[in-house]
Amino acid sequence: MNLFYASFIPGLQDFIAGVVRERLSDVKIHRLLDGAVVFETETSYDKLNFFCFNNIFAVIDIMEHEDKSGAIEKHISAVCNSAVNLHQIAVNSKNIRTFRIVVSNENVPASIDEKLRSQAELFILRHSGLKVNRSLPDTEFWFLYRNESDSKTKEKPSSKDFSIFMKRLTLRSSWEKTLHKGELVPPLAWTLCRLACLTHNDTVLDPFCGYGSIPETAMKQFHITKFIACDNDDEAASYTAEKFKKRTRGEFILHKSDFNALPSLAAEKSIDVIITDPPWGIYKKNGGSGFPGKMFGVFGKLLKDGGKAVVLYANDESFLKAIPADFEVQSSIPILLSGKKAVIYVMRYKEEKRL
Secondary structure, three states, X not given: XXXXXXXXXXXXXXXXXXXXXXXXXXXXXXXXXXXXXXXXXXXXXXXXXXXXXXXXXXXXXXXXXOOOOOHHHHHHHHHHOOOOOHHHHHOOOOOOOEEEEEEEEXXXXXXXXXXXXXXXXXXXXXXXXXXXXXXXXXXXXXEEEEOOOOOOOOOOOOOOEEEEXXXXXXXXXXXXXXXXXXXXXXXXXXXXXXXXXXXXXXXXXXXXXXXXXXXXXXXXXXXXXXXXXXXXXXXXXXXXXXXXXXXXXXXXXXXXXXXXXXXXXXXXXXXXXXXXXXXXXXXHHOOOOOHHHHHHHHHHHHEEEEEEEEEEEEOOHHHHXXXXXXXXXXXXXXXXXXXXXXXXXXXXXXXXXXX
16 A cells, blocks of 8 residues: 655645545545645555645655654654665655755754754665755655644544654645746646536636636646636736647637626626636725625626636635625635635525516
């Protein structure tokens, strides 16, 4: 069996557990935490094919602790003086030649004694054949301490604190370095699309598409063949237009305009699903304090009766009050996004018959 530690956007525990259990029939969830899950499966990493995780690690060793004092140091010493899963350390692809050690204490980078770090590096070097590179390594070995209870886990819950020794399997650069400012990270775009319960023949709209994360995910991972996007930011819209230039007009339509113009650009009641991440606060700063009401007004003109809207917005009570009666909130999921509190709203549009 393979044991994995995967990180995700805090707040999505129940959603993640559902996805994991659905995709892996043999899965055993050992720990379900705020922003992370430890699960076991016969499926190898190259066949997991998950898009909801930030990073995935191969778990080499887990140690439980009665108290946090020196927990990571105790674990490092134990690893260097015991027979942990050496196979997981030794097996690396030909592209992996260097490594570094990362230490995390309750999701915060931590420092350890230099002598202990060197001892751990020597241990990994000896069993992996990899060289140490502390600045630009090909992979990372992590010692991570968590002090949370995994009370949400249904299989053998445990409230003890623990630390994990693991090897990072995802090799991409951090999204902070590769994405544009304000661009949705791919796992969040995938989550929004998944919550929308998309079907192949849906006509989908993102009225604030920015750099195109949501349409790209919907068309690539959910095989949507008709997507309408809109944004009034010239730079973002031009980037998105270039990204989808190989798509036919029937598959992808981009309007470089303000969302208020959409009712004149798209057919009335032609949209099955709206998935979007509106620009939080921008309209309010520019004097448009009635932005949510205007947004839902546009949504109501375009959505088919029974259509869905999945909206990511700041955790703002005034936004919840602005949702009109035509929109039934089916679920709301509070999350933490780049240190800011946000909510994913899943809504169904049911046009009220007016006398």
